Amino acid sequence: xxxxxxxxxxxxxxxxxxxxxxxxxxxxxxxxxxxxxxxxxxxxxxxxxxxxxxxxxxxxxxxxxxxxxxxxxxxxxxxxxxxxxxxxxxxxxxxxxxxxxxxxxxxxxxxxxxxxxxxxxxxxxxxxxxxxxxxxxxxxxxxxxxxxxxxxxxxxxxxxxxxxxxxxxxxxxxxxxxxxxxxxxxxxxxxxxxxxxxxxxxxxxxxxxxxxxxxxxxxxxxxxxxxxxxxxxxxxxxxxxxxxxxxxxxxxxxxxxxxxxxxxxxxxxxxxxxxxxxxxxxxxxxxxxxxxxxxxxxxxxxxxxxxxxxxxxxxxxxxxxxxxxxxxxxxxxxxxxxxxxxxxxxxxxxxxxxxxxxxxxxxxxxxxxxxxxxxxxxxxxxxxxxxxxxxxxxxxxxxxxxxxxxxx
Amino acid sequence: xxxxxxxxxxxxxxxxxxxxxxxxxxxxxxxxxxxxxxxxxxxxxxxxxxxxxxxxxxxxxxxxxxxxxxxxxxxxxxxxxxxxxxxxxxxxxxxxxxxxxxxxxxxxxxxxxxxxxxxxxxxxxxxxxxxxxxxxxxxxxxx
Numbered sequence: 001x002x003x004x005x006x007x008x009x010x011x012x013x014x015x016x017x018x019x020x021x022x023x024x025x026x027x028x029x030x031x032x033x034x035x036x037x038x039x040x041x042x043x044x045x046x047x048x049x050x051x052x053x054x055x056x057x058x059x060x061x062x063x064x065x066x067x068x069x070x071x072x073x074x075x076x077x078x079x080x081x082x083x084x085x086x087x088x089x090x091x092x093x094x095x096x097x098x099x100x101x102x103x104x105x106x107x108x109x110x111x112x113x114x115x116x117x118x119x120x121x122x123x124x125x126x127x128x129x130x131x132x133x134x135x136x137x138x139x140x141x142x143x144x145x146x147x148x149x150x151x152x153x154x155x156x157x158x159x160x161x162x163x164x165x166x167x168x169x170x171x172x173x174x175x176x177x178x179x180x181x182x183x184x185x186x187x188x189x190x191x192x193x194x195x196x197x198x199x200x201x202x203x204x205x206x207x208x209x210x211x212x213x214x215x216x217x218x219x220x221x222x223x224x225x226x227x228x229x230x231x232x233x234x235x236x237x238x239x240x241x242x243x244x245x246x247x248x249x250x251x252x253x254x255x256x257x258x259x260x261x262x263x264x265x266x267x268x269x270x271x272x273x274x275x276x277x278x279x280x281x282x283x284x285x286x287x288x289x290x291x292x293x294x295x296x297x298x299x300x301x302x303x304x305x306x307x308x309x310x311x312x313x314x315x316x317x318x319x320x321x322x323x324x325x326x327x328x329x330x331x332x333x334x335x336x337x338x339x340x341x342x343x344x345x346x347x348x349x350x351x352x353x354x355x356x357x358x359x360x361x362x363x364x365x366x367x368x369x370x371x372x373x374x375x376x377x378x379x380x381x382x383x384x385x386x387x388x389x390x391x392x393x394x395x396x397x398x399x400x401x402x403x404x405x406x407x408x
Numbered sequence: 409x410x411x412x413x414x415x416x417x418x419x420x421x422x423x424x425x426x427x428x429x430x431x432x433x434x435x436x437x438x439x440x441x442x443x444x445x446x447x448x449x450x451x452x453x454x455x456x457x458x459x460x461x462x463x464x465x466x467x468x469x470x471x472x473x474x475x476x477x478x479x480x481x482x483x484x485x486x487x488x489x490x491x492x493x494x495x496x497x498x499x500x501x502x503x504x505x506x507x508x509x510x511x512x513x514x515x516x517x518x519x520x521x522x523x524x525x526x527x528x529x530x531x532x533x534x535x536x537x538x539x540x541x542x543x544x545x546x547x548x549x550x551x
Contacts, residue, residue, distance in 0.1 A: 342471035351409050361446040374446040374469050403414055
């Protein structure tokens with residue numbers, strides 16, 4: 001296996017530190033990723049050389065800033081296989097992207113007689129925006145069930161799709177690691193006349209994605225999980241759909257003309273980018289895409305599959321440990337439980353060993369409730385994680401077990 | 409540092425929680441959960457005519473710290489008058505915030521001192537106590 005960490009880990013200054021005197025083992029990548037020097041430098045360079053407000057200044061600096069910002073639209077477009085960079089809307093992250101669809105598409109296209117279809121394994125960010133919208137419109141929300149192993153049960157999908165105008169689901173679960181067959185869901189949804197929104201927060205950073213292949217209608221993701229700064233994200237949507245959608249936030253830059261009593265709106269994509277955007281963060285996203293593209297998303301996916309297999313094998317050998325989420329097609333996210341040790345206690349004990357994992361409901365309370373859980377521990381990997389770090393995790397888990405073991 | 413957090417007495421309360429379960433005819437019930445971690449707790453109390461705690465039980469799911477703290481709490485307030493309970497709650501909350509004055513009634517609770525070095529875990533230790541303070545509010549409201 002081509003150990004990507006050997007080559008690329010050194011690009012991440014944060015990973016060189018010690019925590020409580022132990023080398024940091026960062027295994028909370030599903031929450032956020034660390035940033036390579038090239039991204040940090042790009043943001044720094046932007047502020048040192050090009051910083052100005054975009055689109056409006058008639059001077060060199062503003063032109064450079066605009067160029068830097070708009071060039072990332074092209075990069076994102078190529079990175080995800082969009083048809084045109086006009087289909088790329090910058091947002092603050094996945095959450096805002098989904099809220100944008102709920103607000104701008106949902107309000108216009110959903111009525112109280114309609115239904116939307118979500119899944120039982122959604123992050124709160126793909127549940128709450130729909131709850132909020134339903135309070136105003138009153139449509140029905142249905143759910144694709146999750147099987148015991150943690151896959152979507154698509155057996156009743158055609159039946160579930162009746163009366164559904166929109167299907168919204170994640171590409172990869174942040175809890176179970178399951179990679180969902182969104183292409184198949186999109187096919188069936190389209191046959192039933194529904195549009196499809198994919199929450200790609202966990203997928204874009206870890207695998208190649210191509211909008212032409214997936215053939216969904218909306219795709220949302222965050223920059224910060226893919227080596228870019230926080231505060232930048234993307235909503236991709238098919239251009240004909242975007243053109244029919246009204247604005248999301250109102251303000252500067254998203255207008256065509258403003259009168260005292262009304263406004264007309266800009267063309268796509270500016271219509272959806274109100275106010276001063278997170279320009280430096282978007283520039284950082286461009287550098288992150290360059291960085292990831294140079295490594296190759298297919299190589300990143302393959303290496304993380306190797307880490308996933310290795311970690312799964314080693315964790316399963318620990319007596320009393322059970323893995324939550326055993327779907328056949330998974331990304332490198334492992335949720336688990338250790339007998340007698342609550343996930344929060346586990347996280348505290350591992351932290352003392354320098355290991356950062358997540359413990360809690362992972363913003364997926366309905367999924368946890370379905371399996372009668374209130375929390376799990378979760379280790380999630382990225383290409384800069386080393387196989388040796390899995391051994392450190394295993395040792396930490398053994399230590400926790402020992403600590404909580406009954407003394408007879 | 410970990411040893412101060414997970415002292416044997418805390419692990420003992422976690423494994424064998426005292427007064428765990430529910431009361432057949434509880435007088436006052438309070439539920440509280442920590443939205444950031446999902447831990448939940450329910451405390452049930454029966455007071456006698458003199459407004460003293462004659463029965464207290466708790467149930468719920470949570471980490472060693474929240475469960476041990478709840479278990480110790482039920483022992484500490486058994487038989488206490490509601491006014492004394494109020495003082496104890498305030499004393500414990502102050503203790504968690506770093507005050508060192510401890511009353512004799514604290515018993516095993518002193519073992520939770522180690523939690524103070526782990527600021528993110530203080531909420532775990534105070535979970536049951538917050539539920540108990542809701543109970544007191546309800547008792548006062550009924551008066």
